Amino acid sequence: MARDLEQYLRPGVGVTTFCPGCGEAILMGLILRAIDELQLNMDNMLFVSGIGCAAWIPSPHFNADTLHTLHGRTIPCATGAKLVKPELKVVVISGDGDLVDIGGNHLIHGAWRNIDLTVICANNMNYGMTGGQFCSTTPLGAFTLTTREGNPYRPFDLCKLVRAAGAIYVARYSVTQPFALIKSIKKALETKGFSFVEAVSPCPVQFGRRNRFDTPADLLKDTMARCITKEEAVKLSPEELEGKIITGEFTDEAD
């Protein structure tokens, strides 16, 4: 199976730049598995990414057209390309800092316009590439290079934001839920209209080690323990929900 995926990798790209234990490297494999299961033709695909670790998932790894853009500007770039060549399958893969913080207004307007784009947001809960500063998705109280006494802000619920802005398909799964995440990415790729998958991708090197997770496995285990389904979540009190990551599809009116 793993060797089968090599056909999707750009010849000449031998090693990845991801740190050991990086959730985004796992995510890269899951995206390719989704593409493989759907038998999509990479000649017909354009991957747009911004700035940050997650942006390097498609560029240079994927053997397709790739556009590595400015920080936060993935969705406008993808919009222009899609409108000129509607036959292209356009997929945006980028991080939370890129898509939501600096690019938040473009994300909102992309969802509102409902352009036919698939957006995969790797949420690593900090600015990994610049060394680990807090961002809008950093958990309350977490330690980063710019929140040395603990993050004073609540984490942003990206799915609620994108859903409210008008996206057709919205889901959140963690890379520790690989089969659900592959299924969700497949669904997003098959959705006609703006689809958004938040992939929780733990960052052991920049985030984990500053929050007392000594090994990547410790952080992955913690992520597994935090992730609950939305069906489980409704049974919990607000206190019990503290620190939990609610996963599932958030596409129905009730969500």
Next chain:
Amino acid sequence: MGWKKVKSAIPGGVYYFSGDDAVAEGAIAARVGYFAGYPITPSTEILERISVRFKEVGAVFMQMEDEIASICSCIGASWAGAKVMTVTSGPGFSLMQEGIGYAIMVETPLVIVDAQRAGPSTGQATRVGSGDIMQAKWGTHGGNEIIALSPWSVQELYDQTINAFNLAERYRVPVLLMAEEASAHLRETMHIGEEIELFSREKEAGAPPFGTESDNGVPPMPAFGEGEKLLVTSSTHNEYGFRKVVDPLVQEKLVTRLHNKIVNNREEIIQYENYYLEDAAVVVVCYGFTARSSLFAVERLRDEGERIGMVRLKTLWPFADRVIKDIGAKVKRIFVPEMNMGQIVGEVMKYAPCEVDVIPYNQVNGEVIRPNTLVQQLRKLL
């Protein structure tokens, strides 16, 4: 690919257009495929006309959430194979700077119209200025070469819009059309010919899209969806687009080529007009709307027997260094009137011989420089 003669998009003849109308029609004549913009005075009318006209010609019009999104969507559209344009004014032009830098680095053909208004900042939205000339060249970080044109009439807003598309496609560079509020909102008659010449980007299957050994330094440009598996990044890259972010040789080679492809071709890019230079002792060097008043003043003074001439710069960047050197060798004084506190005058000083007096005239009251003002100023020099 390359040069091609095509029929004009609208029937040849005489039209009564505003400058903004002329830009919209010039873009359609150049076979623009994608336009994105955000409303801002005094360029809004271009957006409005295009929103109607693009439906008729089958091009894509987008009103985006801001100027950053406008320029970035144009870049995406350009790589998908379309000729693209965005329009703006001062504050929006500032927002576009990162996109301009990106387009320079990934060599994206792109036309940007900046209908300049009185600044700094939001300044006077409906009033005129030419304060963005240095920003056009140096607004984006890192140092770069760019092409910027300066039209002086409605006719030229049409002609230079077409020229801007041709230059952008030919040199794979953003081309800035530095209009001014006064020309954008001006209405006058203009002529449209039956045929125009258009240049479309060169393509060559399998050729590296970011490197070339050819003399003009411009690599061929494939589009997304053509099976080229393009790797496009504004991080320093080799000729196939692979990121090389710590390699000094790749960095130097790329930056040098991006510089040289404009500078080495500047004789082909630069346009200017000379008036009455044969016997002139004083020469007015001017551009844009100010050149209209300057020509009036120069002709008035010549009628009085004064030895005065004028050079109108139609291209601001790359700067017409050799033109200024040549004039400087023949005259005593160069007068540079501008609707800013002195921008092009610095370039003139840089290239004129040091024994030539270069005298600026600056007006920043949000109004055009009137012909009589220039007559009075020039009389002091004669």
